[in-house]
Amino acid sequence: MTERLYYTCDDTRGHATITHCTAEPDGRYAVTLESTLFHPQGGGQPSDSGTIGGIPVESVMTRGEEVVHIVAQPLPLGETTQCVDAAVRHLHSRLHSAGHMIGQAGETFGWRPVKAHHWPNEGRITFAAGEGGTLPEAAQLLAIIRQRQNDNLARRIDFNGGLRQVGFGELPGYPCGGTHVARLSELGEVVITQVKMKKGQMVVSYTLEA
């Protein structure tokens, strides 16, 4: 089982121990590490990019209990280095954290977030109607988010019975395996591009100012 260092730390550089390197059907190689800094694709978040032993990591995925890093050439087992592209990671963390904030803003209008997609240029949160849900304006959602940004709420990570929960300030956490900013001041300007109803669900599309 790969230890997922990104669950508890924001480091983007460190040592690595390669435990397996096997050929893939497409001619590339799947590398597993004892513990990884790389976030695999999943949970609505794209995979990290970066290098292992100086070799570019082309994609990262979960297979069972392992995190698998796909590279173009075989790597020797044993000690090496791992390096996650910090700029790409920070963008993903900002987008993901903005998604949490939109989820929580939607809840104040009686909606329950059920699906999240935090990819660049296609961010969207899908909500099911809860008790007395009224369709909010984008500006109403943004007012709540900006207040919380002004308060510069800090990230909070809890493990309850092995389940990782991530929240900000005193707001309730969401079960989550992704990466997030340490404080909401890192989020920058959230832009809500659309609030629409689709098959009884509210879909909020969003992006970030560069």
Ligand SMILES: [Zn+2]
């Ligand atoms: Zn999250």
